[in-house]
Amino acid sequence: MYVCICKGVTERALREAIYQGADRMRDLKACLGVTEQCGLCACHVKQVLDQTLEQKSQIQGFVPQSFVSQSTCMCPNTA
Ligand code: FES
Numbered sequence: 628m629y630v631c632i633c634k635g636v637t638e639r640a641l642r643e644a645i646y647q648g649a650d651r652m653r654d655l656k657a658c659l660g661v662t663e664q665c666g667l668c669a670c671h672v673k674q675v676l677d678q679t680l681e682q683k684s685q686i687q688g689f690v691p692q693s694f695v696s697q698s699t700c701m702c703p704n705t706a
Pocket of ligand 1: 662665
């Protein structure tokens with residue numbers, strides 16, 4: 628399902644980016660371009676982010692990457 632129509636970003640692409648380390652809204656914006664144009668997707672993107680981080684923490688006792696280092700985005704769509 629598309630979350631960001633302007634950039635053609637699906638919920639699956641968001642989840643993949645989050646599992647690769649994009650754990651903040653700004654990471655998703657930088658990686659995938661979500662919220663850059665009309666911004667109507669922001670609430671849904673945030674919802675997917677929160678849900679996925681929660682799932683991630685339950686699966687692996689996840690510590691957000693932002694707490695570990697100030698690394699660059701690790702998502703596969705980064706040029
Ligand atoms: S729907 Fe995401 S920026 Fe327009």
